[in-house]
Amino acid sequence: MGLQQTIQEQLKVSLKARDTERTAAIRVLIGEFQRQLDKALSDDQVVAIIKKLIKSESELLSAAGREKSSFIDILEGYLPRQAADQEIRSWIRENIDFSSFANKMQAMKPIMAHFGSSADGATVKRILQEF
Structure with a gap:
């Protein structure tokens, strides 16, 4: 199962668990998937979308004078392990x-x-x- 399908399955899990923050973050991510020309995305494309969203959120937070948000933490959980x-x-x-x-x-x-x-x-x- 690809990363895109995993994230879509995680939406169902977060809805059942009533985890509103995770559900909101996943919905934003799935919305970005649907804006792409290809509906079936490769894992590299999904990772690029996640990184773009994290960068955008980080810029907004730095402009507001804040450092981290749960949105970024949730999205980072879907990124592959970074090489040391x-x-x-x-x-x-x-x-x-x-x-x-x-x-x-x-x-x-x-x-x-x-x-x-x-x-x-x-x-x-x-x-x-x-x-």
Whole structure:
């Protein structure tokens, strides 16, 4: 079962449990799914939508002077486990030959291809700058 179907099943569970915050967050997420051209979304597309919603909510909260919300916590629960900094560093050491790139930032493409949605681009960039 894909992430999209899992989230739709979670709506039923949260409705039965009368968890209003989770139900509201899932409904926003499903609404975003329905606004897409493709009705059946891949897990990568679902993750991109979730990250977009989290970023938008974070910007709204920072403008209001607040830091976290339950909406963000609920959405983050659907994201795949993020790779740890040390995990990214060790993979780079083992698999990336910086001499084949004009500059080290060009190594972002193979790194992000390997980690996919389990690594944030800003984190990878910061780690690359440390090398």
